[in-house]
Amino acid sequence: MAYRYRCGECGFKTPWLPQSEGERRQVEHYVARHPGIPPAGQVEINRKNAGGCGGCLTAAAVVFLLFLFASLALHR
Template identity: 50%
Template structure:
């Protein structure tokens, strides 16, 4: 699952990354741009699995093959 950390002081956001990497980048940002301020903001979570699109593609391909077989059987 990927996360993106948003700064609570400015418009900075980390790239999508695993939670430890995103947290590290947010802490580095605060040290550089907002020294002496505790990291704040919110965390955005990307819940969609990257392999989910492949599953839909396989389902569509299977339906197409099934329709082709049914059409060939009826002729």
């Protein structure tokens, strides 16, 4: 999933990023622009922009292996 962090003090927002990178950029923004104020605001989650389809790839690999093992078992 991709995350976008919005500042609670001004109009700043991060681009769509992995969670840890978005958090890091929000903290850096607060340190530079709002010193002494704890980071706050909103976090948006983009489930469509997940940075690939790792779950789909894993499922396809499992199905392929099952067919492979079934095929080998039938040919014994």
